[in-house]
Amino acid sequence: MSIRAEHEIHQRRKGRNMGVGLMLTSFVVLVLALTFVKITGGEFELPRAEESQ
Known part of the structure; x- marks a missing residue:
């Protein structure tokens, strides 16, 4: 049995x-970068639990 050429x-499918x-990897990196920038910005704070009266 001989090895056939691809x-x-x-x-084309491999390319x-x-x-x-x-593209998927770059999208994931973009989302992670935006999340990191938003969290490390000075205006971000965790939501406070509402006080029960």
């Missing part, structure tokens, strides 16, 4: 999958 469609993976 078909052209597999090469597309790499692109989607990079």
Whole structure:
């Protein structure tokens, strides 16, 4: 049994999958960066528990 060369469609699919993976990774990094900036900003404070009367 001989090893067959990778078909052209597999090469295109691999490239597309790499692109989607990079876009997903960059989106996650962006969300984490925005969260970090919002939390470390001076105006952020945890919500206070409402006092019962």
